[in-house]
Amino acid sequence: RLVADIYSNCTSLALKAKPNEALTSWDLQFLLSDYIQRSALFHIPQLSQDQESETLLVHYVKSSLSNCLDHFQHLTGHLAAVEHDDNTTSIFFDCNNGRALFVHAVVDKVSFRDIIEPAYVPSFVDSIFPLRGVKNCQGTVEPLVAVQVTKLVDGAFISISINHSIMDDASFFHAFSSCLEIVNGSSSLSKPLVFQRCFLNNNTIDDFHTIRIPNSYIKQIANEADDAPSGVKVRVFHFTKEVIAKLKEKSNVEVSINDEISSLQALLCHLWRSIVCNKKIDPDQETSYCLLIDARKQIRGFSNSFLNRVSSCGPNDSHLNNRPPLDAFDAMVTGFELRPVTLDNGLGNAAWQMNKVVASCHEEKLRNFFECWKRCPKLTRLSNLAPNIAVVTSGSPRFDIYGGNTGLGRPVAIRSGPGNKFDGRATVQSGKEDGSIDIEVCLPVETFEAMEKDKEFMDTVSIKS
Numbered sequence: 001r002l003v004a005d006i007y008s009n010c011t012s013l014a015l016k017a018k019p020n021e022a023l024t025s026w027d028l029q030f031l032l033s034d035y036i037q038r039s040a041l042f043h044i045p046q047l048s049q050d051q052e053s054e055t056l057l058v059h060y061v062k063s064s065l066s067n068c069l070d071h072f073q074h075l076t077g078h079l080a081a082v083e084h085d086d087n088t089t090s091i092f093f094d095c096n097n098g099r100a101l102f103v104h105a106v107v108d109k110v111s112f113r114d115i116i117e118p119a120y121v122p123s124f125v126d127s128i129f130p131l132r133g134v135k136n137c138q139g140t141v142e143p144l145v146a147v148q149v150t151k152l153v154d155g156a157f158i159s160i161s162i163n164h165s166i167m168d169d170a171s172f173f174h175a176f177s178s179c180l181e182i183v184n185g186s187s188s189l190s191k192p193l194v195f196q197r198c199f200l201n202n203n204t205i206d207d208f209h210t211i212r213i214p215n216s217y218i219k220q221i222a223n224e225a226d227d228a229p230s231g232v233k234v235r236v237f238h239f240t241k242e243v244i245a246k247l248k249e250k251s252n253v254e255v256s257i258n259d260e261i262s263s264l265q266a267l268l269c270h271l272w273r274s275i276v277c278n279k280k281i282d283p284d285q286e287t288s289y290c291l292l293i294d295a296r297k298q299i300r301g302f303s304n305s306f307l308n309r310v311s312s313c314g315p316n317d318s319h320l321n322n323r324p325p326l327d328a329f330d331a332m333v334t335g336f337e338l339r340p341v342t343l344d345n346g347l348g349n350a351a352w353q354m355n356k357v358v359a360s361c362h363e364e365k366l367r368n369f370f371e372c373w374k375r376c377p378k379l380t381r382l383s384n385l386a387p388n389i390a391v392v393t394s395g396s397p398r399f400d401i402y403g404g405n406t407g408l409g410r411p412v413a414i415r416s417g418p419g420n421k422f423d424g425r426a427t428v429q430s431g432k433e434d435g436s437i438d439i440e441v442c443l444p445v446e447t448f449e450a451m452e453k454d455k456e457f458m459d460t461v462s463i464k465s
Helices: 051-071 123-128 136-140 169-183 215-222 241-254 263-278 318-322 347-359 363-375 445-452
Strands: 002-008 036-043 078-083 088-094 100-106 145-151 155-162 232-239 287-293 332-338 389-396 413-416 425-430 437-444
Touching: 036 169, 051 100, 051 145, 051 169, 078 136, 088 215, 123 155, 155 169, 169 389, 232 445, 241 263, 241 347, 263 287, 263 347, 263 389, 263 425, 263 437, 263 445, 287 347, 413 437, 437 445
Parallel strands: 100 145, 287 389, 389 425
Antiparallel strands: 002 100, 036 155, 036 413, 078 088, 145 155, 232 437, 287 332, 425 437
């Protein structure tokens, strides 16, 4: 049940008007996709005892949001659109006169254990995310950021939805950790945010109409269903640091190379092989794996900046060398195809194919991709990236989502929202234990049931969620 639905402004919005800003090709390519959505589940026993605890919790989070917006003023802006006579639309970023949404809700008779103990993520978890079903292109009328506090019997979900055209996963999680600092009473950020954009060839676009998107793409949102396909469930697989190390070693030994296949590549291909095998795909049918990768390190001038709208590291930041490299998300989509019979050749062979495809994303290829997109924009959903898709992966285990102290203790679980969910979607994130990885997977029930009988796969999965 909804208790309150409030629009909140940051306290310093009126101090200085900010100029409008153009968006880049990598900002715009997923305008038809949903907002980034993450939620942290906290166990708070005292919430079951009195109304005052709930009131304090809501005030605590709401006031923290207001303080955070003083640092993230760009998030209180909105997208703006200009239609042209040639049936195209240009979309840019209006940094002024915006707002953020704060929602307070209650789920009666539900414990935090009702979230973490079932094999599948309960469907009602989708309801604890604000701006459900909103596409990034709808940021012209919807807030760019929303926070929802949902009280349970003995815990709470704190959920955040942010427009993906303004932030990518890297920026999102840096912003999230920065907010934790503010929640804990810090008046300044240890890693100050730098709001800047990077364009190819270091060119700044002053003309907001440079990239024109056909109206036919934008009108798709009125004709396509938002709900996940019937029968698709969500499950979180937990892999320990020790298991991941063994998979990496196995992959490199099988193809007789010296540690070139990464831990993440080995783990993802381990999951991929199980999914393809247990979906009973025709052995002669090609199956695609789509991986959203980071292009920052490959393009000169971008290594110190985030490719999406909000950059959390400026060119001269001394702390940059302490930031771990990011390796599996948002900036560029790559993919490759293998027949199931080829996957039978072993984990190492599949992981080596993935390794080579990722390595092939060199600077020239990336620049050509973005330049071609700018000349002929094509919007797509993640579920439509390639034919015969078996798995589409985003996220990264390098984002420390459990490490911050919010004053509420550490989260007991992290969940993603209903946005961008479809058969074969896999979201990678760090686990609670050091070096562990959680992969949230969307698949039909019959595929999950078959995977449970896959001893080679299930022997690597920890029961803990």
